[in-house]
Amino acid sequence: MNSISGKIFIDWGAFAARLAPVEVIDEPALVKKRSRDFFWYSPILNEELKGCFGDLVAVPKTVEEMKHCLQVAHDADVPIVLRGGGTGNYGQSVPVEGGLIVETTSMNRILDVGDGFVSTEAGALMADINRALQATGQEMAMFPSTQDIATIGGFVAGGSVGIGSLATGALREPGNLIEIKALSVEEQPQEHVFRGEDVLKVHHAWGLNGVITEVTLRAVASRDWIACMATFENYRSAYAAGFAAASANGIAPKMVSVVDARIVNYFPRLKGHLSDGRDLLACYVPAEDVETLLDLIAEQGGQLELTLGDADREAAGIPHVFEFCFNHTTLQVLKSDRSATYQQVNVPDPSDADALVALREDLGDDVWTHHEFIRLGGQVVAIDLPIIWYSGKERLDAINRTYEEHGCAVFDAHTNEVERGGIHTADYTHLAWKKRLDPKGLLN
Ligand SMILES: Cc1cc2nc3c(=O)[nH]c(=O)nc-3n(C[C@H](O)[C@H](O)[C@H](O)COP(=O)(O)OP(=O)(O)OC[C@H]3O[C@@H](n4cnc5c(N)ncnc54)[C@H](O)[C@@H]3O)c2cc1C
Incomplete structure (x- = not known):
């Protein structure tokens, strides 16, 4: 061979x-x-x-x-x-x-489901974990929109936030990852158990410093989630409504996303369900909060387009609303046109919609913003996952600089080095554990 x-x-x-x-x-x-x-x-x-x-x-x-x-x-x-x-x-x-x-996909057993937690093997698909939790009235504290094909081991090793993070924070925040079991790569691989804060020693290390075999994660009580979509005359209004919904006292959304109208044109499966040419606000809120959200949308000048429980959504033949959000937004565009790409940008002050207007003017027509609101350390923050019409590295660098000049932090999506992307600086704890768990440096 x-x-x-x-x-x-x-x-x-x-x-x-x-x-x-x-x-x-x-x-x-x-x-x-x-x-x-x-x-x-x-x-x-x-x-x-x-x-x-x-x-x-x-x-x-x-x-x-x-x-x-x-x-x-x-x-x-x-x-x-x-x-x-x-x-x-x-x-x-x-x-x-x-x-x-x-x-790892054949190491996929769900080992234990209890009040507030689920333990599984690393190769379990997140959709299967959510299904197992549903039977107990619970769901994962957060999950990516790729849950049908992505494993929990891959999410813990490579992911960061997801649907639910507006309610429960990032994966790395205390209580979300309860325990990780990982093997070393040695003559006799040893099992190491990480609990509490120690989970950060292997979380988001991209599988470079140990082989995750089992994880125990936080589960939360499931709600009767209603997907709401509203459209706005301009991006500023959609964004301001998004921030208001994400931070309102009487609403407990698990996801709030704002998508530029030009991106929405690339959502053929929503054609006929949304008014054309308008910027989109998409949210998941508990059924009991829908009325408050609708009032907020009206106050912010929005037009309600859809409110859907899961059964109605299926009957209408509409995909999960989260399939138009987070990194799925980018995928919807890429399905039609491979010249698109994206970036990952943290917004300095999520409440400042005027600053966003100025930024969008400076970015130019080849950058179409798309924001997700999440909660970090209890505070609502906004991340921008814009569609960028790629015309070369030089222009991409210039776009990154424009973001930075506006005080945004760019977490480069165009690198396969963990330090330059999701983390920004070398994580010396990760490196120390790499030496310990992978002394020959074979994991790559
Ligand atoms: C459309 C789309 C939407 C997405 N949305 C999100 C999102 O909302 N949030 C988010 O965080 N990510 C998101 N992602 C990225 C990705 O889907 C998730 O992080 C996902 O959970 C990765 O799981 P996976 O099983 O596919 O991992 P893989 O891609 O197979 O692996 C990811 C990393 O984990 C390592 N790894 C896998 N298994 C193990 C193991 N057992 N032990 C140690 N290391 C391991 C791999 O080596 C690799 O470095 C998205 C991606 C796409 C394409």
Whole structure:
């Protein structure tokens, strides 16, 4: 068997045999498919990563099988990449060094559901976790819109916030991640258990400093969530209404998103449900808060377009409203036009709609803003995930500078280095644990 990556020249047939009884995938087309994630959102990452492949995929079903994979790779000095659903946006699960891809999706048991928590294996899909919680009147404190194909291990290792974060904060905030079990990559892989604040030692380390096998997460009481969509004459009004809804005392939304009218044109499945050419406010609020929200929308000059419970939504053939929000907004545009890309930007003062108007003027017509409101440390904050019509790195840099000149922090979505993207600075705790849990530096 040849090296698919063109980087690791060992006898891959013999290596695969040593992995038995673990299921392996060696068909080059399938290995190449599992070497990709959603890095193609970024034209820059696409250029850098489109030619990077692993050499073999292992699909362990149990922790024992996972240990065996790690042992064999450790013994042969083979680089390892962990992969859940492969929905990360920064090429985190791309095997840049080649080697073994370990796919976790068969380690997917839900182990325990209790009052305020759920424990699962790392490869469980978040939609399945939410289904298991539903039976107990609960739901995940937050989840990404990719829940149907993304794993909890991938979210804990690579994600940060999601639907629910306006109510419960970021994944890293106290109480959201209760316990993480992770294996080291050594001759005899050891299990390490991280609880409380210690979970941050492996959370958002992109699978570089330990192999997550189990997680225990916060669950919250489920509400009768109603999706509301309203449109506004201009972005300022939609944004101001969004901030008001996110911070109002009498409303407890789990998601508030504001989307530029030009982006809404790329939502064919909402055609006929929304007035054309207007900026969009999309929210999830508990049924008992709908009246208050509708009053707020009217006060802010908005026009109500839809209020939908889940059954009505399904009957109307409309996707989940969260499929038009967070990073799904970008996906809706990319489905029609691959020349779009995006960025991740923190807004300095979420209450200042006038500052946003000035920023939008300076950004120009190739940047279409889209804001999500979330809660960090108890405060409402706004993040902008704009659609950017990509015309080259120079222009992207200029756009980033414009944001920065307006006091915004850019968390670059066009890098596959954890320090330059979601985290901004090197996390020395992550690095220390990498030395300890992955002494040979095989996880990449
Ligand atoms: C349309 C769209 C919407 C999205 N929305 C959000 C969002 O709202 N919030 C958000 O945070 N993200 C979002 N994302 C990014 C991504 O979907 C999520 O972070 C998701 O949870 C990743 O899960 P996954 O199973 O696909 O992980 P993968 O992409 O497979 O892996 C992600 C990272 O985790 C590592 N990893 C996977 N499993 C393990 C393990 N067991 N142990 C150690 N490391 C592991 C991988 O090596 C990789 O570095 C979105 C992406 C898309 C394409």
